[in-house]
Amino acid sequence: xxxxxxxxxxxxxxxxxxxxxxxxxxxxxxxxxxxxxxxxxxxxxxxxxxxxxxxxxxxxxxxxxxxxxxxxxxxxxxxxxxxxxxxxxxxxxxxxxxxxxxxxxxxxxxxxxxxxxxxxxxxxxxxxxxxxxxxxxxxxxxxxxxxxxxxxxxxxxxxxxxxxxxxxxxxxxxxxxxxxxxxxxxxxxxxxxxxxxxxxxxxxxxxxxxxxxxxxxxxxxxxxxxxxxxxxxxxxxxxxxxxxxxxxxxxxxxxxxxxxxxxxxxx
Numbered sequence: 001x002x003x004x005x006x007x008x009x010x011x012x013x014x015x016x017x018x019x020x021x022x023x024x025x026x027x028x029x030x031x032x033x034x035x036x037x038x039x040x041x042x043x044x045x046x047x048x049x050x051x052x053x054x055x056x057x058x059x060x061x062x063x064x065x066x067x068x069x070x071x072x073x074x075x076x077x078x079x080x081x082x083x084x085x086x087x088x089x090x091x092x093x094x095x096x097x098x099x100x101x102x103x104x105x106x107x108x109x110x111x112x113x114x115x116x117x118x119x120x121x122x123x124x125x126x127x128x129x130x131x132x133x134x135x136x137x138x139x140x141x142x143x144x145x146x147x148x149x150x151x152x153x154x155x156x157x158x159x160x161x162x163x164x165x166x167x168x169x170x171x172x173x174x175x176x177x178x179x180x181x182x183x184x185x186x187x188x189x190x191x192x193x194x195x196x197x198x199x200x201x202x203x204x205x206x207x208x209x210x211x212x213x214x215x216x217x218x219x220x221x222x223x224x225x226x227x228x229x230x231x232x233x234x235x236x237x238x239x240x241x242x243x244x245x246x247x248x249x250x251x252x253x254x255x256x257x258x259x260x261x262x263x264x265x266x267x
Contacts, residue, residue, distance in 0.1 A: 003232040005030030008081040010073065012062060012123060013091030015042040017193040018143065020049075021220020022088055022227045027055025029228055034077050036062040037091065064091045064119030074126040084130045086231040089123055089165075090143040092116045098155045109157045116161040121168060124183075128176060137180025139231050142169050143223070144187040144242065149250045162187075166242050173240030182239035184230050189246025191218040211257035213248025 009026050013019040015037035027033045027050045035046045035057055043059040050057040058080070062073045078084050093115035098108065124140055131138030147159035148166055165185060172183040190208040192200060205217060226245050229235050244250050259265065 002030035003228060003234065004086070007031045007085040007231065008034070008077065008083050009086035009088065009231060010034045010036065010077055010084060010127070011088040011090055012036055012064065012073075014088075015039050015046060016195050018188065018191055018220045018223050019088075019090045020046055021193075021222075021224040022090065023057065024050060024053065024055070025221065025224035025228050026086070026231065027057055028053065029232070031056075031086065031231070032081060033057045034060055034073070036060045036073055038063050062091070064093070064123075065115050067119070067122050070119060070123050071126050074123065074130065078130045083134055084127055084138065085134060085136075086139050086141070087123060087127045088141045088143065088227055088231075089120045091119065092143070092145075098158050100154060101156050104157055112157040113161050116158060117164050117168075120165055124168070124172060128172075128181060131181050132176075132179055134180075136233070137176075137182065139235070140172060140181065140183040141227050141230050142183070142185045144169075144185045146187050146189055146244065146246050146250060148187065149244075169242060170240045177239055182230075182235070184235075184239060185242045186223060186226050186230070187242060187244045187246065188223050189218050189244070189249045191220060191223060193220055207257070208247075208249070210260055211249055212246065213251065216247075218245065218247060 004026055009031040011019050011023045011033060014023040014035045023033045023035055023046060033050065035043045037043050040061060047057045047059050060073050060076060061069060063069045098112060120142060142165050144165050145162040147155055148163040152159065169183050169185040222245055226243060
């Protein structure tokens with residue numbers, strides 16, 4: 001359908017997982033996609049894949065903890081293509097050690113906030129001046145997390161950083177909406193990717209499958225399809241929204257999964 005025809009889109013963290021799914025769908029819809037991350041070999045492989053599918057893509061190094069590389073990504077993209085229409089803030093370091101409030105050190109907290117909040121903020125801040133030059137503004141899509149939906153037993157710093165991304169999304173939408181710059185947040189549920197499938201324990205998959213409303217786990221394309229919509233002109237009246245793409249996990253009371261095991265509707 002070429003819903004993104006002519007648009008220039010940056011997808012951070014697009015050398016693996018969800019980022020690849022978003023980038024491939026963007027390219028299939030006609031966008032010029034900038035693949036970026038720390039791993040050049042993997043990034044170039046994604047570029048080659050997209051080109052093999054008939055799309056247009058290029059690779060640019062970026063490390064979300066290195067603000068100079070974030071600024072270079074934004075400025076070099078604008079110089080190369082003459083515009084930036086879409087920014088997907090997908091990069092995050094979920095591999096950093098995290099834990100309970102009483103287990104976290106300040107160094108652990110700072111490292112996670114730097115990667116998952118500070119870098120997202122700086123990329124967003126850096127792209128706005130370029131989008132302000134566009135007649136139709138632009139679309140910023142922050143990839144959040146269901147970790148920000150409620151308290152959990154671990155991943156405290158990650159969840160707090162992602163909760164802040166929710167609020168940053170709403171503030172950006174309000175402050176720049178009159179300039180036709182939209183900002184939305186997509187919160188994935190359990191997304192099984194080629195990289196993590198072997199590492200996700202079956203017991204965890206079973207827990208999620210028992211609690212989500214649909215009959216399968218999520219895949220990168222599920223997030224990609226939502227991002228295509230938010231990047232396209234079809235969503236020109238949609239901004240400041242935090243959208244769950246989680247199979248309905250957060251749409252019901254938390255006891256549903258346990259009652260299903262009992263074949264019971266209620267206590």
